[in-house]
Amino acid sequence: MADTNKLADCKEGDEATLIGVDDEQLSVQLFCMGCVPGETLLIERIAPFGDPIIISVEDSFISLRKEDAMQMTVKKK
């Protein structure tokens, strides 16, 4: 799909729908924390040097590293 991005490429304040997660182990972890394909992610914060980042799903806030965000495919809103 042409209009998909990696979460790591999003900017602070962006909203995006999670499409999928490449790494399987990572996806299990993320799914359990409510980061499920189809949910809307909001990029809340990006730390200096771009790593780590804070996203929110529904009303939970999750911090993750850039390399994890590279595994997450999203569709920007």
Add this chain to the structure above:
Amino acid sequence: MEAETLNETKHPFKIEDKVRIVLVGNPNSGKSSLFNSLTGLNQRVGNFPGVTVEKRSGNFKVNSQIKAEIIDLPGTYSLSPRSEDEQVTFDYLNDNNRTDIPEIIVVIADASNLKRNLLLASQLIDLEKPTILALNMMDIVQRNKQEINVEGIQKAFGIPVVPMNARIGKGVDQLKETIANYKHQKIKKFVDDHLSKDALDNTLVRYRKIKEIVQANLKSSGESVTAQMTRKFDKVLTHPIWGYVIFLGILFLMFQAIFSWSTWPMDWIENGFLVFGNWLGDTLPQGILNDLLVEGVLAGLGGIIIFIPQIALLFTFIAILEDTGYLARVSYLMDGLLKRFGLNGRSVIPLLGGAACAVPAIMSARTISNKKERLLTIFVTPLISCSARIPVYTLLIALVIPAEKQFLSFNLQGIVMMALYLLGFLAAIGTSMVMKYLVKSTERSHFIMELPIYRPPRWKNIGITILNKVKVFLFEAGKIIIAVSIVLWVLSSYGPGDKMAQVEQKYEQIKNDPTQELTVNEDQINSEKLEASYAGHIGKFIEPAIKPLGFDWKIGISIITSFAAREVFVGTMATLYSVGDEENTASIKEKMANAVNPNTGEKVYTKATGYSLLIFYAFALQCMATVAIVVKETNGWKWPILQLLYMGALAYFSSLLVYQIFA
């Protein structure tokens, strides 16, 4: 049909007078609030067999007839384990061998975050064991102007649901009632395993189903108030500049408070032990037992208890920061930096804790799920200057740096003290950076962490946390320190052959000789006895090895004895330099300052020796308790021995370098 009968026999359920409650829930779901509110102080902290995961258990009364024991399992997001903590939860729940008394799983869910929390609940239901769902944080649901149809959820899940606010104890009585009246009924599986092949698929199927249930049973009007408030706080507290400024400010205040507030209780403890020791020494009949008890056991015990005020204060701060949700933000702020050194945002807690005492600090590394990052954190934490180094630093700095000396109009003594702390921190991250390349790991490093919403601290929980931490420190470190104190006491009280007896005889003669004018100082005898003891012989034996560092055999003895704990250095020095009052550092200082090498006539404590010794104590792993805790936390001797050797070598060569520069 077959499955049904199997389940009936596997879980015969009837509460007579005893029941076991197994508490499970997401991190930050209020699990410990519920646990504390059920048990009060009627709880114990131990370890799960074979692993280093903290096990909290306790007792409470369900009603006048039924007694309950309760196990608090480590927080987990799902039943697909990713850390040691979660593995424990998984294993405990899947163990079907506990059949002594009926068991009920109480799964606690944060109702303000329903979808995610119900995922774990749905997995627990599929274990087909008696389960109750506690919907916690109903107050937040209310504040966010949401409404939950509890009955609807109960129907959808097929298990009893109890709404509550564990923070203030609301709903706890209803939970007890539900436990007492629990009727065994066959639980309908939430998701049939046959439908979904792998864990991922299974989770997604569950999620879809939960989403439908939540949509049908949760009425929401507009934005969440608590999430908005958390965003407001985070605007400042996780800000790329202000976030760090505030963190440094909090850190500064914290250490100021720890070191200044703890002085008073530490003085009381020190004096209390002195008075008690003297009293015990005078009261008990003289002899070996008296010496062993007063100089060995009691001295060792005093050496541990004196650190309790600092440890308690440090953990008070850490507990407050954690309970309010701020500590997770600190981990977020620091992960970018610490990652470069092979550590993890969560390493912040052990590295901070290391400034008070490495023992509880190393224990707090358990929350790091990546094995390599956890190991590295454990490995470098003892390099952070702990409070046991303070008496050593204080004595040596006072000895080699004149108080009036200034550097850029700052007191030079203070600058050296700060430099030592900085040196410890730099050594820690430097070591970690090298280790990062040496330790192989196939495990991918993740730093996925939930940032809980900001909340006011729960003082009762904090109080209980501190109490538990102090207890663990006292017993874990205490056992070892007392044992080593006894060994060291033996080494310094007995000597090879009749050397010790000879010293005593010599002074006996002088005392009885009326022609001798010399008054014999009791401490002079002790000092000579120590020289004749095994410890003295070891000191002399190692002297050639430590001479290049500028140390003589007396320092050698002190290094050996202070292996129990660093602050023992001061006490041993006091004895060696036969100082009357052991508590008076000033006079040890004077004696040491005046000490002269009998062969060369030069002063023993030159600037070079002083600096060399300071560096030695900054780096060397002079702490039995740390070794013991690392053995426990890494499940073996490999890492503690490597750590001991590495830190020893680092200390030796750094001291060598420093001495050669200044000599």
